[in-house]
Amino acid sequence: MPHSSRKKKPIPQKRLQVTDDHGWTHVTTTRHARRAVHQNNANANANNTNNTDANTDNGNEAEIKLPPAEPPRGLTLTELTEQFAFHRARWESSATYAAVRRELENHQHHTAPADITSIICIGLGSPSGFLRGGWVDRRSVSMYQLAALATVSDFFEVNVCAQDPVFNTLDKQLLETLSIRAVDHPAAFELVNESSLLFCPGAEKSHLERLLPRSPALVFGGPLESTDSIVLDTFLQGVGSLKLPVFEELEHAFWNMRLYWRINE
Ligand SMILES: C[S@@+](CC[C@H](N)C(=O)[O-])C[C@H]1O[C@@H](n2cnc3c(N)ncnc32)[C@H](O)[C@@H]1O
Incomplete structure (x- = not known):
């Protein structure tokens, strides 16, 4: 058979961004991976992943709906639960968790409010799926943050709910196994009050500006400092905080984050 002289068209390959344990984001095909961006700062991470600032209108309800994250084909809840157990074990053996606990x-024993009656999680991301049409992989970050949420929830034993438009069915099922109720926008915003623990690692500034005036008793997230936001600065005037020790397993999952507690006058 004679060979055709016509060149075959290359088949376009779907590329993914994968963030490795050192905070590097790789753009990868099935054969190649190249270093693309070094993000050594939680804000930088936030801005390059799901930042919806462009999609939001600073608190009005007209948010553009983000599509649910895409899980790998064939992923089952059993497998996802095993992945979660792996991440939780690592989180629980970390110095970061020890400090939070x-x-x-x-x-x-502080003068701060001791009676937490609810835990509200905003903007966790998807522990199971790829974002932005399959280009961004932040699953490990969300898994470790979910592990932290689970341990905090176990500590307080109160109602916990979580809101993120990128949650897919598997994410919601995983949350359910942890007794965390997934809610739709804007329900979680309305639930935050002075007896809440607001769990919001990597949350959008526009969301924080909407949430912090509700004076949650505890906030896990940030950093809230140096944001050029009067709302955030006002919140900071009435709180104490603990900077979390570096999380060695995946530094950027909790980069520069803090536990903040409201100080009652
Ligand atoms: C910057 S990302 C942070 C994700 C993850 N926690 C991290 O640290 O990588 C902000 C998150 O807010 C979510 N988000 C956007 N609109 C939201 C809304 N109305 N309510 C709750 N989460 C929202 C996005 O889907 C995204 O997962």
Whole structure:
């Protein structure tokens, strides 16, 4: 058979961004991976992943709906639960978790409000799926943050709900196994009050500006400092905080984050 002289058209390959354990984001095909961006700052991460600032209108309800994250084909809840157990074990053996736990235990003796009646999680991301049409992989970050949420929830034993438009069915099922109720926008915003623990690692500034005036008793997230936001600066005037020790397993999952507690006058 004679070979055709016509050149075959290359088949376009879907590319993914994968963030490795050192905070590097790789653009990858099935054969190649190249270093693309070094993000050594939570804000930088936030801006390059799901930042919806362009999609939001600073608190009005007219948010553009983000599509649910795309899980790998064939992923089952059993497999996802195993992945979660793996991440939780690593989180629980970390110095970061030890510091959070110690602070929560001390917190019970602070003048700060001891009676947390709800935990509200905003902007966790998807522990199971790829974002932005399959280009961005932040699953490990969301898994570790979910592990942190689960341990904090176990500590307080109160109602927990989580809101993120990128949650897919598997994410919601995983949350359910942890007794975390997934809610739709804008329900979670309305639920935050002075007896809430607001769990918001990597949350959008526009969301924080909407949430923090509700004076949650505890906030896990940030950093809230140096944001050029009067609303955030006002919140900071009435709180104490603990900077979390570096999370060695995946630094940028909790980069520069803090536990903040409201100080009652
Ligand atoms: C910057 S990302 C942070 C994701 C993850 N926590 C991290 O640290 O990588 C902000 C998150 O807010 C979510 N988000 C956007 N609109 C939201 C809304 N109305 N309510 C809750 N989460 C929202 C996005 O889908 C995204 O997961």
